[in-house]
Amino acid sequence: MTTSLSGLRTHLCTEFITMAAAARTLRIGLIPGDGIGREVIPAGQRVLESLPSSLNLKFSFVNLDAGFDTFQRTGTALPDKTVDTLKKECDGALFGAVSSPSTKVAGYSSPIVALRKKLDLYANVRPVKTTVGSTSGDPIDLVIVRENTEDLYVKEERTHEGPNGKVAEAIKRISESASTRISTIAGEIALRRQKIRAAAPATATRDQSMVTITHKSNVLSQTDGLFREAARKALAAERFSSVHVEEQIVDSMVYKLFRQPEYYDVIVAPNLYGDILSDGAAALVGSLGLVPSANVGDGFAIGEPCHGSAPDIEGKGVANPIATLRSVALMLEFLGEEIAAAKIYTAVDANLDEAKFLSPDMGGKATTQQVLDDVLKRL
Numbered sequence: 020m021t022t023s024l025s026g027l028r029t030h031l032c033t034e035f036i037t038m039a040a041a042a043r044t045l046r047i048g049l050i051p052g053d054g055i056g057r058e059v060i061p062a063g064q065r066v067l068e069s070l071p072s073s074l075n076l077k078f079s080f081v082n083l084d085a086g087f088d089t090f091q092r093t094g095t096a097l098p099d100k101t102v103d104t105l106k107k108e109c110d111g112a113l114f115g116a117v118s119s120p121s122t123k124v125a126g127y128s129s130p131i132v133a134l135r136k137k138l139d140l141y142a143n144v145r146p147v148k149t150t151v152g153s154t155s156g157d158p159i160d161l162v163i164v165r166e167n168t169e170d171l172y173v174k175e176e177r178t179h180e181g182p183n184g185k186v187a188e189a190i191k192r193i194s195e196s197a198s199t200r201i202s203t204i205a206g207e208i209a210l211r212r213q214k215i216r217a218a219a220p221a222t223a224t225r226d227q228s229m230v231t232i233t234h235k236s237n238v239l240s241q242t243d244g245l246f247r248e249a250a251r252k253a254l255a256a257e258r259f260s261s262v263h264v265e266e267q268i269v270d271s272m273v274y275k276l277f278r279q280p281e282y283y284d285v286i287v288a289p290n291l292y293g294d295i296l297s298d299g300a301a302a303l304v305g306s307l308g309l310v311p312s313a314n315v316g317d318g319f320a321i322g323e324p325c326h327g328s329a330p331d332i333e334g335k336g337v338a339n340p341i342a343t344l345r346s347v348a349l350m351l352e353f354l355g356e357e358i359a360a361a362k363i364y365t366a367v368d369a370n371l372d373e374a375k376f377l378s379p380d381m382g383g384k385a386t387t388q389q390v391l392d393d394v395l396k397r398l
């Protein structure tokens with residue numbers, strides 16, 4: 020199986036992909052989780068099943084459990100069977116969302132956070148993009164490359180009694196190796212985007228590729244300082260000489276991202292900043308329901324919409340499936356199936372540009388099913 024970290028085509032057209040794919044069957048784990056995860060993952064499955072037969076690509080599926088509901092039924096949020104099946108049987112997976120409680124529940128731990136570590140899916144790649152017809156301003160076309168295994172997400176917390184009451188602490192762990200790895204991937208993605216732009220100058224949104232390193236090393240000089248230093252070093256490699264590298268402290272990054280989102284190309288960030296920046300960037304393109312992600316490691320990719328289980332709209336049939344459909348495409352890209360991915364991006368972009376079947380988060384009235392049907396028609 021091939022997983023290509025540099026295979027990030029992100030919503031680009033198919034003209035430049037000319038090679039016919041060899042016949043292939045991919046086994047995909049489906050992990051709907053909780054809430055609207057159960058409404059959008061079936062849409063993702065339908066898109067895979069509806070890809071044109073000329074692609075020579077077949078899929079088999081295995082349904083897998085994870086989430087708060089699973090925790091309540093079985094006592095664990097991420098059953099061993101789910102992890103084992105992904106490891107032993109699957110080529111890739113789709114993850115919906117889980118309803119992690121905001122208060123501590125004994126024995127519960129976020130299954131998606133655990134899965135990223137257990138499968139060493141060290142890169143969380145989150146493209147955020149406007150489509151041609153959906154914006155009157157300068158187009159936004161950026162990718163957030165989020166470190167996916169460490170930072171505060173190591174979840175080493177403790178509470179103790181201090182002289183004035185309880186004190187809680189958490190470890191923020193940053194390693195040189197993980198920071199170097201994620202920054203190198205950000206550089207590869209920048210190069211890849213540069214190549215794609217060079218091949219399609221008419222649709223290119225910028226001339227030069229750029230990576231923005233995001234950190235807070237003015238305050239956290241050791242942890243974020245190490246991230247910054249490792250990123251600078253990795254991106255100074257000769258092969259990235261055509262990529263402009265700059266850095267931005269995370270708070271002013273938020274300011275600049277909101278003022279001038281079209282400025283950014285590739286943003287590399289430690290885990291938590293990447294999490295926060297990607298939800299913020301989603302607001303800039305219209306909805307969290309549009310923004311996909313892929314959790315990527317060596318030899319495996321899990322497509323996952325950036326949004327959560329959305330309890331406020333759960334069960335109403337109005338969840339926007341587009342973040343999931345784009346996550347399906349992103350997963351396929353990393354599994355080396357770029358033509359199939361491009362077909363999905365094109366169909367989704369056409370749905371958004373025509374704006375006839377938009378879900379309520381996009382100002383429309385369409386249900387999840389109607390948006391899906393419209394995308395399927397365009398496939």
Ligand SMILES: NC(=O)c1ccc[n+]([C@@H]2O[C@H](COP(=O)([O-])OP(=O)(O)OC[C@H]3O[C@@H](n4cnc5c(N)ncnc54)[C@H](O)[C@@H]3O)[C@@H](O)[C@H]2O)c1
Pocket residue numbers: 052055115116117118119120121131307308309323324325326327328329330331332337338339340342378380
């Ligand atoms: N990957 C994951 O499993 C994941 C990601 C984020 C949050 N969560 C969990 O989800 C739960 C709810 O979190 P939250 O409410 O803070 O964030 P959320 O992303 O679930 O929802 C935020 C807002 O965006 C809207 N929204 C999200 N996805 C949408 C879609 N596809 N279509 C239309 N509207 C959409 C919701 O209706 C809500 O108003 C929490 O338990 C959190 O832990 C899980």
Ligand SMILES: O=C(O)CC[C@H](C(=O)O)[C@@H](O)C(=O)O
Pocket residue numbers: 117118119129130131132294325327
């Ligand atoms: O709620 C959870 O269990 C995980 C949420 C998760 C995260 O990485 O923090 C989500 O915000 C995401 O962006 O994937």
